[in-house]
Amino acid sequence: MPANILLVEDEPAIQELIAFNLTQAGHHVLRASTAEAALTLVKNALPDLVLLDWMLPGISGIEVAKRLRADERTRHVPIIMLTARSDEQDKIAGLETGADDYITKPFSPRELLARIKAVLRRRAPQMTDDTVEIRGLKLDPVTHRVSGAESPIDLGPTEFRLLHFFMTHPERVHSRSQLLDQVWGDHVFVEERTVDVHIRRLRSALEPSGHDALIQTVRGTGYRFSTQG
Numbered sequence: 001m002p003a004n005i006l007l008v009e010d011e012p013a014i015q016e017l018i019a020f021n022l023t024q025a026g027h028h029v030l031r032a033s034t035a036e037a038a039l040t041l042v043k044n045a046l047p048d049l050v051l052l053d054w055m056l057p058g059i060s061g062i063e064v065a066k067r068l069r070a071d072e073r074t075r076h077v078p079i080i081m082l083t084a085r086s087d088e089q090d091k092i093a094g095l096e097t098g099a100d101d102y103i104t105k106p107f108s109p110r111e112l113l114a115r116i117k118a119v120l121r122r123r124a125p126q127m128t129d130d131t132v133e134i135r136g137l138k139l140d141p142v143t144h145r146v147s148g149a150e151s152p153i154d155l156g157p158t159e160f161r162l163l164h165f166f167m168t169h170p171e172r173v174h175s176r177s178q179l180l181d182q183v184w185g186d187h188v189f190v191e192e193r194t195v196d197v198h199i200r201r202l203r204s205a206l207e208p209s210g211h212d213a214l215i216q217t218v219r220g221t222g223y224r225f226s227t228q229g
């Protein structure tokens with residue numbers, strides 16, 4: 001499950017090493033050496049996960065975590081704090097700011113990758129490889145196959161990601177800008193109207209098996225994937 005990971009680390013050697021290991025594991029890595037640079041990158045596109053160094057020059061990693069959690073748009077981005085401190089009090093402080101996990105330097109690449117996987121599984125189920133099935137609509141992220149009532153459904157890549165996101169976040173209303181962030185990874189350079197175009201395509205692909213009704217328009221707000229009429 002390749003993810004877009006924002007790595008915020010001011011020590012060049014450590015940044016290089018972590019980025020190398022993440023890339024080797026198939027992840028796409030965006031790098032920042034300061035909190036300011038990290039916040040600018042997040043403004044442009046939401047990462048799937050943030051690896052955040054505690055000790056940064058200027059604004060600290062803790063402060064970045066607090067800001068991400070305080071903003072509606074970035075509230076749900078998973079955060080793993082990286083730190084040289086192993087003090088239990090510091091660990092508690094880190095988790096209290098809203099970090100999902102905490103890893104103490106030095107750590108092995110294997111441990112880091114395992115933590116990333118665990119956090120993504122918990123916080124971003126659309127990033128995992130688990131097959132999802134709702135009301136006879138089945139989606140397999142590994143084979144990229146979708147079927148409705150046992151019949152194969154042919155979807156374009158964007159419709160596939162959109163459906164995967166919906167099925168892993170059912171019964172919630174998503175605004176167009178949230179969908180752009182979550183499915184396209186970008187809410188700045190893509191027009192909100194684009195979402196409607198892909199929703200239309202997705203619905204028409206789901207129509208033969210009757211699953212199009214699962215994608216509901218919530219007037220004035222956005223869209224919801226729901227099994228409740």
Ligand code: CA
Pocket residue numbers: 009010011053054055056
């Ligand atoms: Ca540092």
